[in-house]
Amino acid sequence: MAKVTVEEARQLAVGEGFSIADVDPASTPGLPGGNVDDAFGTFDDELSELQEMLYANGRAGTTTGSILLVLQGMDTSGKGGIIRHVVSETMDMQGVHLKAFGAPTEEERNHDFLWRFGPHLPEPGMISVFDRSYYEDVLVQRVKQMAPPEEIERRYGAIVDFERSLSERGVRIIKVMPHISREFQAENLKERILNPEKHWKYNPGDIEDRALWTQFMSAYEIAMKRTSTEFAPWYCVPSDDKDYCRTVVKTLLYRALSSLDLTWPPADFDPEVELERLERS
Amino acid sequence: MAKVTVEEARQLAVGEGFSIADVDPASTPGLPGGNVDDAFGTFDDELSELQEMLYANGRAGTTTGSILLVLQGMDTSGKGGIIRHVVSETMDMQGVHLKAFGAPTEEERNHDFLWRFGPHLPEPGMISVFDRSYYEDVLVQRVKQMAPPEEIERRYGAIVDFERSLSERGVRIIKVMPHISREFQAENLKERILNPEKHWKYNPGDIEDRALWTQFMSAYEIAMKRTSTEFAPWYCVPSDDKDYCRTVVKTLLYRALSSLDLTWPPADFDPEVELERLERS
Numbered sequence: 001m002a003k004v005t006v007e008e009a010r011q012l013a014v015g016e017g018f019s020i021a022d023v024d025p026a027s028t029p030g031l032p033g034g035n036v037d038d039a040f041g042t043f044d045d046e047l048s049e050l051q052e053m054l055y056a057n058g059r060a061g062t063t064t065g066s067i068l069l070v071l072q073g074m075d076t077s078g079k080g081g082i083i084r085h086v087v088s089e090t091m092d093m094q095g096v097h098l099k100a101f102g103a104p105t106e107e108e109r110n111h112d113f114l115w116r117f118g119p120h121l122p123e124p125g126m127i128s129v130f131d132r133s134y135y136e137d138v139l140v141q142r143v144k145q146m147a148p149p150e151e152i153e154r155r156y157g158a159i160v161d162f163e164r165s166l167s168e169r170g171v172r173i174i175k176v177m178p179h180i181s182r183e184f185q186a187e188n189l190k191e192r193i194l195n196p197e198k199h200w201k202y203n204p205g206d207i208e209d210r211a212l213w214t215q216f217m218s219a220y221e222i223a224m225k226r227t228s229t230e231f232a233p234w235y236c237v238p239s240d241d242k243d244y245c246r247t248v249v250k251t252l253l254y255r256a257l258s259s260l261d262l263t264w265p266p267a268d269f270d271p272e273v274e275l276e277r278l279e280r281s
Numbered sequence: 282m283a284k285v286t287v288e289e290a291r292q293l294a295v296g297e298g299f300s301i302a303d304v305d306p307a308s309t310p311g312l313p314g315g316n317v318d319d320a321f322g323t324f325d326d327e328l329s330e331l332q333e334m335l336y337a338n339g340r341a342g343t344t345t346g347s348i349l350l351v352l353q354g355m356d357t358s359g360k361g362g363i364i365r366h367v368v369s370e371t372m373d374m375q376g377v378h379l380k381a382f383g384a385p386t387e388e389e390r391n392h393d394f395l396w397r398f399g400p401h402l403p404e405p406g407m408i409s410v411f412d413r414s415y416y417e418d419v420l421v422q423r424v425k426q427m428a429p430p431e432e433i434e435r436r437y438g439a440i441v442d443f444e445r446s447l448s449e450r451g452v453r454i455i456k457v458m459p460h461i462s463r464e465f466q467a468e469n470l471k472e473r474i475l476n477p478e479k480h481w482k483y484n485p486g487d488i489e490d491r492a493l494w495t496q497f498m499s500a501y502e503i504a505m506k507r508t509s510t511e512f513a514p515w516y517c518v519p520s521d522d523k524d525y526c527r528t529v530v531k532t533l534l535y536r537a538l539s540s541l542d543l544t545w546p547p548a549d550f551d552p553e554v555e556l557e558r559l560e561r562s
Contacts, residue, residue: 056481056482057481059481060481080373080375083373083374083375084373084374084375087374088369088370088372088373088374089369089370091369092361092364092365092369093364093365093368093369093374093377093379094361094364094365094379094381094412096374098374098375100375131375186559186562189559190556190559193550193552193555193556193559194552194556196545196547196548197545199545199546199547199548199549199550200337200338200340200341200545200546201337202548202550202555204550204555204558207555207558207559207562210559210562211562264477264478264480264481265480265481266477266480267477267480267483268480269474269480269483269485271474271475274474274483274485274488275471275474275475277485277488278467278470278471278474278488278491281467281488281491281492
């Protein structure tokens with residue numbers, strides 16, 4: 001069955017010389033010929049087992065490993081769909097901590113921008129999924145000049161340091177920008193405006209952000225180039241075909257889980273003794 | 282396709298004259314002839330849509346409704362499987378708050394027994410799932426005499442008052458005891474002892490609780506009789522066939538969601554104006 005290989009997914013990583021203009025949101029690298037539907041379910045069973053194994057090791061205290069999936073994209077880029085169709089449908093919620101971040105509260109604004117994210121980082125054995133993240137602080141805050149330029153500058157380095165420290169504590173970090181075209185966003189917004197089942201997802205403020213599209217793309221390009229590292233790479237994933245992006249995210253999760261080299265945690269009891277206790281009970 | 286009807290599921294509710302000994306854990310009321318497999322998927326699409334609608338109304342501020350699902354059963358009774366195969370697989374995690382409760386911390390023990398549950402109650406539009414709950418405080422605490430008898434007595438009334446108050450604020454409460462036989466538990470524990478993929482789920486303390494089976498059944502019976510109310514009924518669900526219990530829980534969730542009489546929230550914007558703004562953008 002067609003699928004995006006780990007190698008193909010890895011090629012979407014942001015590296016030296018990255019230019020967002022070079023990524024065609026309508027392309028499906030690694031899946032030419034529209035095999036996206038076929039590929040979507042491919043990893044489900046393996047992913048599901050690997051995630052249970054990670055959770056089991058966390059519970060048993062036999063791993064320091066965990067996963068942080070950061071989703072950061074323009075309105076209607078498909079973050080919610082990734083959470084629903086990749087995370088909810090393949091993972092056991094007991095091992096997942098999902099957190100959507102909105103505008104910071106007054107208390108949060110009185111702290112360093114990274115402060116409010118700490119409580120939501122994954123414990124060993126867990127997968128944290130951030131729907132928006134501290135990258136808002138170098139994206140919307142840059143575009144709308146909500147912080148002084150020197151503070152925005154400082155944040156890129158602070159983020160790299162923060163992520164390095166997480167990585168050293170065993171957190172595998174995956175950062176995904178589902179990259180859609182401006183035209184595709186228009187279609188999606190139109191659907192939200194016209195379809196009563198989607199009204200609740202529409203926010204008139206989306207049009208204001210849309211007017212700043214070029215500035216946002218530039219801010220994304222800068223943020224991804226400045227903070228894509230070996231220990232916390234960015235993936236700029238074409239997403240006009242939402243299933244393509246979801247398939248890639250599955251592949252990246254599979255790779256991260258595999259890289260933890262887990263096995264089922266050993267028994268912390270003597271099976272023979274316990275079997276006898278059970279039989280006597 | 283065979284399914285457990287709402288009426289059949291409702292008949293599992295604990296009422297006057299309830300005796301746990303009358304519930305055969307191996308039975309499948311409403312699904313005679315082993316049609317459980319067929320029934321399992323029946324509600325998925327409807328459940329999924331109703332849950333999204335609930336979440337949408339919560340986001341739009343157009344409902345005060347929410348759902349609390351309490352799962353309380355003996356070890357290996359299938360609470361985790363309900364969370365995985367009913368909740369994770371049919372619901373969007375964005376609208377679900379899952380919380381597993383272990384032994385209380387010292388700080389929690391210094392407060393009233395209900396204190397630690399407050400922060401995990403559902404906001405409007407949300408579904409909270411409690412994996413164990415404040416019922417531990419009248420089950421294990423009663424069986425193991427961890428609190429004085431008069432305090433245990435007090436708690437039944439406190440729980441009814443607490444749940445009434447939740448109900449008055451729009452929380453639909455569903456309480457499920459997946460009821461397994463002592464023999465079925467032995468099979469499950471044996472599997473956990475012998476299968477390396479399940480070792481992590483085994484706890485030698487489970488055998489000690491198992492020795493108190495009769496006392497636990499009596500404590501469950503008393504707790505369910507004392508706290509099964511119109512606004513927060515208990516369901517004692519036969520669970521030696523795990524799929525049967527899961528099917529019933531789906532039916533109960535479906536009924537609770539339906540009872541909120543939701544529609545998609547109306548637009549809080551003028552579609553014509555927004556369409557024009559979009560087209561100009």
